[in-house]
Amino acid sequence: MSQTNVVVVGAGVIGLSTALVLSKHKSLNVTVVSKHMPGDYDIEYASPWAGANFMPVGKEGSNLRAFERATWPEIDRICRELPEAGVHYQECRVYGRKKDEGTAVGIWFQELMKEDPWFKDLMPDLRILGKSELPSSCDTGTSFKSVCINTAIYLPWLAGQCLKNNITLKRGVLSHISEAPSHHSTGSASIILNCTGLLTSKLGGVMDTTVYPGRGQIAVVRNEPGAMYTTSGTDDGPDEAMYIMQRAAGGGTIIGGCLQHGNWDGQVDPNLAERILQRAVDICPLLAPETGKVTELSVIRHGVGLRPMREGGIRVEKERIGKDWVVHNYGHAGYGYQSSWGSAWAAEKLVLDILEKEGKMAKL
Ligand code: FAD
Numbered sequence: 001m002s003q004t005n006v007v008v009v010g011a012g013v014i015g016l017s018t019a020l021v022l023s024k025h026k027s028l029n030v031t032v033v034s035k036h037m038p039g040d041y042d043i044e045y046a047s048p049w050a051g052a053n054f055m056p057v058g059k060e061g062s063n064l065r066a067f068e069r070a071t072w073p074e075i076d077r078i079c080r081e082l083p084e085a086g087v088h089y090q091e092c093r094v095y096g097r098k099k100d101e102g103t104a105v106g107i108w109f110q111e112l113m114k115e116d117p118w119f120k121d122l123m124p125d126l127r128i129l130g131k132s133e134l135p136s137s138c139d140t141g142t143s144f145k146s147v148c149i150n151t152a153i154y155l156p157w158l159a160g161q162c163l164k165n166n167i168t169l170k171r172g173v174l175s176h177i178s179e180a181p182s183h184h185s186t187g188s189a190s191i192i193l194n195c196t197g198l199l200t201s202k203l204g205g206v207m208d209t210t211v212y213p214g215r216g217q218i219a220v221v222r223n224e225p226g227a228m229y230t231t232s233g234t235d236d237g238p239d240e241a242m243y244i245m246q247r248a249a250g251g252g253t254i255i256g257g258c259l260q261h262g263n264w265d266g267q268v269d270p271n272l273a274e275r276i277l278q279r280a281v282d283i284c285p286l287l288a289p290e291t292g293k294v295t296e297l298s299v300i301r302h303g304v305g306l307r308p309m310r311e312g313g314i315r316v317e318k319e320r321i322g323k324d325w326v327v328h329n330y331g332h333a334g335y336g337y338q339s340s341w342g343s344a345w346a347a348e349k350l351v352l353d354i355l356e357k358e359g360k361m362a363k364l
Contacts, residue, residue, distance in 0.1 A: 003029040004360055005188060006351070007180040010195035011037050011169065012047035013151075013336050016158040017344040018193055018329055022351060023165035032162065033172040033183040035199075038155035041303070043266030046197055049218065049305025051245045051254045052149040052337040053228055055092060056119040057112050063314055064335060065118065067342030072122050074341040079147050086153025088248035091227040092146040093129070095138035095283070100233030104259050105241045108334065113232045115140055135283055138231060148228060149337055150251035176204030178322050190358075191351055192321075194328045197308040197336075205321050206328070214307035214333060215260035217272050220252040222298040223287045225280075234279055240272070242279040244287070252300050253287070255280040259334065261309065268302040307334045314339065316346040318354060325354045 004027060008019040011034035019032045036045035054075060058065025079087040096113035100106035111117060120126050129141035162169060168185040181189040196203055201211040228245040239260050246253045255276055277294045281287055288296035310331030318327045329347040332339055 003027050004190050004355060005181075005184045005186055006030045006191045006193065007184045007189045008032045008193040008195055009174060009177070009180050010034050010197060010330075011159070012045065012195065012197055013050075013155065013158070013340050014197065014329055014332060014343065015193070015195035016155065016162060017340040018195055018347050019167050020158060020161050020165065021341075021344040021348045022193070023162065023167050028351075029184075029186065030162075031168040031170065031184045031189070033170050033174070033180065035171070035173045037169065037171065038159045043304065043306060044199060046305050046308055047155055047336065048151050049216065049303055050149075050151055050337055051218075051243070051247070051256070052151055052154075053090070053092065053245045054123075054146045054338040055094065055109075055112050055230060056117070056123065056338065057109060057335060058118075058339075059111060060118070063316065063343075063346070064339055067314065067339035067346070068119070068335070069122060070342030070345060071339055075147055075149075075338070084153075085157045086150035086248050086251070087147050089145060090148050090246060091125075091143055092123075092230070093143045093227055094141060094230045094232075095135060096140040096232045097137065098139050100231075103233050103238035104261060105233045105239060108259055109230065109232050112230070113140065115142060117142070119144075146228065148245045148247050150247040150249050152251060153249055174203065177206055177326055178204075178324060181324065190325065191354060192324055192326045193347060193351075194326050195330060197330055197332070198306055200308070200328075200330045206326075208310070208315070208330075210311035211331060212262050212309050213264050214309040215263035215265060215304065216257050216307055216334070217269060217276065217302070217304050218254050218256045219273060219276055219297075219302050220254055220300040221287070222300060223253055223296070225253055225284045226286050229284050231283060234275075236275050236279070240275065242276075242283055244280050244284055259307070264306065266304050266306070268304055273302050308336070309333045314343055316343050316350065318350045327351055327354070
């Protein structure tokens with residue numbers, strides 16, 4: 001059977017999920033080429049830094065909302081059926097404060113904080129919290145069943161699934177998207193998938209200037225919170241956030257955070273780190289049951305990741321660049337895991353469209 005060669009550039013959650021979806025077509029021969037791979041921790045590689053949980057935030061009419069809707073059943077299935085993927089269920093409690101409307105974090109969580117949210121038919125066990133269940137600083141709240149993904153297990157698991165499906169994984173740094181075909185295991189390729197996240201802003205041939213970093217600082221601690229918690233904002237500044245989530249399988253508890261638009265700084269800010277820990281203990285006393293103090297937190301590490309923000313939202317589009325077909329799949333901001341499968345399937349559809357146009361569908 002003749003095969004169509006495909007190169008996926010990028011091995012974050014988006015590149016690996018997209019490659020895996022494409023590899024189910026026996027007539028596609030897929031290579032993933034990437035500067036960073038699962039196991040790496042680098043400021044240019046967002047995926048390992050994510051919490052990562054599933055908190056729907058897609059606005060009406062956005063492709064993000066459609067991708068979240070499509071992704072939940074698959075993440076739910078993985079959680080239920082594949083314990084080796086490192087995903088577990090957790091109750092998610094979200095607390096709203098009226099005063100956060102219009103702030104960077106408030107806008108991010110606008111849909112999440114609604115008491116009658118669009119995802120009420122998607123996320124299980126959704127209920128409005130009573131006044132007595134809310135922290136005194138908060139006005140509204142809901143609770144629903146969600147998941148937390150241990151990215152240190154999930155990314156290698158995705159890579160393993162790719163290998164099982166005969167995908168070639170290799171290192172490579174591209175300065176221009178047109179270099180991608182030469183990185184295919186066969187030496188040439190007809191279709192390129194651009195899954196380069198934030199670095200799409202610097203990749204020759206694409207250089208999307210609407211892509212920029214949304215800096216997030218986190219701490220990982222050994223203490224267990226019992227559930228996931230998020231507030232719509234904090235009193236420490238409009239771009240500071242409070243979220244807590246315990247990763248599956250001994251991955252520790254992630255405490256965040258912030259959403260600093262346009263900030264490329266990869267260094268941990270120690271003052272912000274103190275505020276992050278303090279806010280978490282204030283909202284979730286279970287983290288420090290003996291003393292209620294930050295000193296009771298057992299810190300594994302502090303870290304910084306850069307969310308790949310994009311002004312127009314996630315871009316899943318096909319484009320001719322030179323003689324190559326490129327399918328873009330980037331700009332997943334702070335929601336790459338919870339939109340991963342939906343956007344991978346949308347990219348797959350575009351690949352199939354290209355093959356159909358070029359009369360190669362019979363091969364699939
Ligand atoms: P990346 O993971 O950055 O991967 C890009 C890949 O492209 C890398 O492998 C890189 O090496 C490669 N690459 C780039 N340029 C080149 C080049 N020129 N040549 C070769 N390779 C190249 N999302 C959620 O769904 N839930 C959460 O709870 C959540 N929490 C988050 C918390 C923090 C602190 C942060 C920072 C993010 C969080 N996110 C969360 C968002 C999520 O992490 C991102 O949306 C997602 O990781 C983006 O994945 P990606 O594959 O597009 O990008």
